[in-house]
Amino acid sequence: MNTSMASAGPGVGPGVGPGVGPGAGPAADLLGAGPGPVRGLGSSLGPAPACSPPASACDCPYSDATFLRGVCGPSLAIFLGIIEMVLRDRCDVAEPCRRARPDAFERRGQRDFDYVVVGAGVAGSVVAARLSEDKGVSVLVLEAGPEEPLATLVPAFAVKSVGTHLDWGFATEGEKRACRGTGGRCAWPRGKMVAGTGGMQGMMYMRGHPVIYDTWERLGNPGWGYRDVLHYFKKAEGNREMHLVEPGFHSDQGPLAVQRFPHRPLLAEDLVRAGNELLGYDSPPDLNGGNQTGFTIAQMMVHKGLRGSTARMYLRPAMGRPNLVVNTESLVSKVVIDADRGRATAVEFFDRNGVRHTVRVKREVVVCAGAVGSPQLLLLSGLGPTEELEAVGVTTVADLPVGRNLHNHVAATIHYVVGPMSMAALHKFLQRRSGPLTSTGLTQVTAFLASKYAENRVPDIQIFFDGFHAGCQSELQPALRCAPPNVTHSRGDFYDVQVDLDLDAAARSAARSTAQAHKSTVVVEGCPMTRRIAARPTATRTLSKGRLSLRSADPRHPPLIHGNYFAHERDLLVLVEGMKAAAKLAETRALRKWGFKLDETPAKGCRHLPFASDQYWTCVAQTHTGPEHHQAGSCRMGPAGDPDAVVDPELRVHGVPNLRVADASIMPVVPNSNTIAGIVMVAEKASDMIRATWRRPGLAG
Numbered sequence: 156m157n158t159s160m161a162s163a164g165p166g167v168g169p170g171v172g173p174g175v176g177p178g179a180g181p182a183a184d185l186l187g188a189g190p191g192p193v194r195g196l197g198s199s200l201g202p203a204p205a206c207s208p209p210a211s212a213c214d215c216p217y218s219d220a221t222f223l224r225g226v227c228g229p230s231l232a233i234f235l236g237i238i239e240m241v242l243r244d245r246c247d248v249a250e251p252c253r254r255a256r257p258d259a260f261e262r263r264g265q266r267d268f269d270y271v272v273v274g275a276g277v278a279g280s281v282v283a284a285r286l287s288e289d290k291g292v293s294v295l296v297l298e299a300g301p302e303e304p305l306a307t308l309v310p311a312f313a314v315k316s317v318g319t320h321l322d323w324g325f326a327t328e329g330e331k332r333a334c335r336g337t338g339g340r341c342a343w344p345r346g347k348m349v350a351g352t353g354g355m356q357g358m359m360y361m362r363g364h365p366v367i368y369d370t371w372e373r374l375g376n377p378g379w380g381y382r383d384v385l386h387y388f389k390k391a392e393g394n395r396e397m398h399l400v401e402p403g404f405h406s407d408q409g410p411l412a413v414q415r416f417p418h419r420p421l422l423a424e425d426l427v428r429a430g431n432e433l434l435g436y437d438s439p440p441d442l443n444g445g446n447q448t449g450f451t452i453a454q455m456m457v458h459k460g461l462r463g464s465t466a467r468m469y470l471r472p473a474m475g476r477p478n479l480v481v482n483t484e485s486l487v488s489k490v491v492i493d494a495d496r497g498r499a500t501a502v503e504f505f506d507r508n509g510v511r512h513t514v515r516v517k518r519e520v521v522v523c524a525g526a527v528g529s530p531q532l533l534l535l536s537g538l539g540p541t542e543e544l545e546a547v548g549v550t551t552v553a554d555l556p557v558g559r560n561l562h563n564h565v566a567a568t569i570h571y572v573v574g575p576m577s578m579a580a581l582h583k584f585l586q587r588r589s590g591p592l593t594s595t596g597l598t599q600v601t602a603f604l605a606s607k608y609a610e611n612r613v614p615d616i617q618i619f620f621d622g623f624h625a626g627c628q629s630e631l632q633p634a635l636r637c638a639p640p641n642v643t644h645s646r647g648d649f650y651d652v653q654v655d656l657d658l659d660a661a662a663r664s665a666a667r668s669t670a671q672a673h674k675s676t677v678v679v680e681g682c683p684m685t686r687r688i689a690a691r692p693t694a695t696r697t698l699s700k701g702r703l704s705l706r707s708a709d710p711r712h713p714p715l716i717h718g719n720y721f722a723h724e725r726d727l728l729v730l731v732e733g734m735k736a737a738a739k740l741a742e743t744r745a746l747r748k749w750g751f752k753l754d755e756t757p758a759k760g761c762r763h764l765p766f767a768s769d770q771y772w773t774c775v776a777q778t779h780t781g782p783e784h785h786q787a788g789s790c791r792m793g794p795a796g797d798p799d800a801v802v803d804p805e806l807r808v809h810g811v812p813n814l815r816v817a818d819a820s821i822m823p824v825v826p827n828s829n830t831i832a833g834i835v836m837v838a839e840k841a842s843d844m845i846r847a848t849w850r851r852p853g854l855a856g
């Protein structure tokens with residue numbers, strides 16, 4: 156699975172309150188998390204309350220939504236609990252004075268706002284920060300989940316909140332051709348917290364091929380072609396490694412910090428070499444530049460060793476603004492629409508105590524609840540296919556194809572055969588923001604390939620990698636439990652960073668100095684260790700379309716989701732090509748020296764088929780489907796008259812112009828890559844369009 160304080164740290168640059176600018180004092184110096192301007196966010200930020208470490212001395216009360224201690228079972232609960240506690244005591248990490256609260260709305264006592272933003276996820280955080288730059292307007296953000304927990308900021312725990320109370324835990328139903336191993340149900344984790352799914356994702360920064368955005372434009376959406384949206388990619392991007400990327404495509408001025416992890420296993424470099432050996436490339440290209448084909452160590456959304464979610468990079472620097480209120484643990488249940496006037500007039504939500512509130516909206520509602528949450532809310536508000544709404548007792552306001560055009564990438568995992576988290580690692584992380592806790596291991600490597608089915612050689616396969624990351628004992632090979640005597644961890648049941656690093660070095664020198672490769676086994680201090688590395692080829696230009704509808708009119712019930720994977724046969728054919736390409740990697744010179752070998756243990760449910768045949772890979776894809784996490788399109792953008800369109804090219808719901816949707820759900824076609832870069836672009840452009848609307852003569856309120 157693919158999975159930063161500085162600019163968002165105690166100081167937020169020019170225009171900030173007292174004592175928090177550059178050189179603001181001991182916090183910055185001690186922790187190496189120096190404050191600096193949040194570039195691109197303007198200088199209109201209001202004063203932020205000062206705080207200074209240690210956190211027990213931080214001036215603002217903050218209650219962290221802990222989750223880590225539960226993820227590895229009882230044996231590690233104490234160790235992981237300590238990590239959470241230590242993080243809480245770091246003021247620069249915790250930023251307690253910039254946190255949203257579940258009682259912010261009540262405390263403010265204000266019952267009407269110019270803008271109400273639903274969801275403080277990837278897109279919502281950007282929209283809220285941008286709209287509140289205008290001092291004369293008021294912005295309320297309602298987020299169903301709690302604040303972004305501290306442990307989610309540590310890259311090594313990137314996806315550990317999946318399956319916890321921070322995950323909506325959605326699943327598709329009735330898949331006929333996919334997820335057969337799990338009864339036709341594919342898991343769709345989605346983040347329920349400030350930062351949204353951006354708090355549980357792998358941090359990879361990938362935009363997708365220009366042709367995707369040109370397709371959006373061709374489908375009737377002027378202003379969304381690549382030449383136009385490039386401006387917004389750049390507006391958002393704060394690239395800290397401009398020397399690595401192609402001139403003309405990037406910017407170092409935006410709030411979203413983009414750079415490679417400070418740490419990577421040695422194997423990562425060889426994996427890239429192996430891939431480019433296969434493709435005949437000398438050096439990895441900038442996959443966000445002019446050529447999207449090849450293998451690379453990707454740039455990630457990280458800053459100073461911590462996850463750079465949009466909540467951290469956009470929203471928190473804005474939290475001191477008097478015109479911005481962010482209320483957590485608030486489930487929005489309905490947008491109230493005056494059908495006669497075609498206008499959204501209010502938003503209803505339930506607070507953490509289950510009490511219902513109504514907020515009046517003076518200008519616009521901006522729905523940023525994600526590819527599942529946004530269509531669900533529109534449906535609950537009477538916007539959707541009449542028949543479906545009537546079936547659950549919701550009165551139709553406008554008959555719109557909400558929930559259709561839902562689509563996603565699809566993957567399958569293949570394994571190759573070829574350590575543990577300790578106090579030492581924690582120390583390294585806290586002192587220098589270095590070491591394995593600051594990365595996600597091999598997940599920082601990715602590749603884009605064009606299968607034989609690809610149109611115009613535009614990549615239709617992305618490969619992700621996994622392995623060499625912090626994990627629980629259950630994720631390890633049994634042999635790893637044999638702990639060498641010098642292991643620094645106390646119980647021998649968690650990846651030890653020390654071992655991890657030594658293992659890399661030892662494996663390399665062993666493989667180099669002795670021709671007798673240990674094949675899948677390396678020996679460290681007399682302890683035989685086997686590792687399982689995974690590659691996850693992913694079909695990214697999928698043609699299969701699913702749908703989302705209401706299960707009931709109760710906003711607390713999850714919607715019905717039909718992913719409809721592999722409904723279009725080409726998606727499966729492309730994925731099988733991707734699996735074959737990934738299998739070939741094991742044959743490269745660069746990886747053979749590691750004793751890399753395809754794991755030939757037949758996959759459950761596919762043992763009857765000849766290993767590595769097309770039928771075998773097809774069976775693996777359909778049985779052990781990787782349902783992927785790049786859902787999009789469920790409130791599709793398109794012009795008036797397009798029967799598939801829910802929002803117009805300015806992201807206004809057709810028929811309700813002061814209700815916009817801005818997130819992954821508006822994408823007519825999902826990018827052929829990870830999605831966040833594209834979503835942030837959408838949110839930046841949406842914010843500009845909203846602000847421009849209200850600057851028009853006669854409209855300013």
Ligand SMILES: Cc1cc2nc3c(=O)[nH]c(=O)nc-3n(C[C@H](O)[C@H](O)[C@H](O)COP(=O)(O)OP(=O)(O)OC[C@H]3O[C@@H](n4cnc5c(N)ncnc54)[C@H](O)[C@@H]3O)c2cc1C
Pocket residue numbers: 156157158273274275276277278279297298299300314317344345346347348349350351352353355356357358359360361485486487488523524525526528529532784785786818819820829830831832834
């Ligand atoms: C395990 C995993 C790994 C991933 N890795 C990557 C990666 O490496 N790179 C990448 O680019 N993408 C990655 N993704 C995909 C990416 O995280 C999502 O595409 C992205 O977060 C979606 O953004 P969004 O703004 O559309 O929705 P979200 O970020 O999900 O935000 C929606 C927000 O709305 C809130 N909400 C929903 N309904 C309501 C309601 N009724 N009332 C109030 N609030 C509500 C939610 O709680 C949430 O906070 C990954 C996803 C997963 C699950």
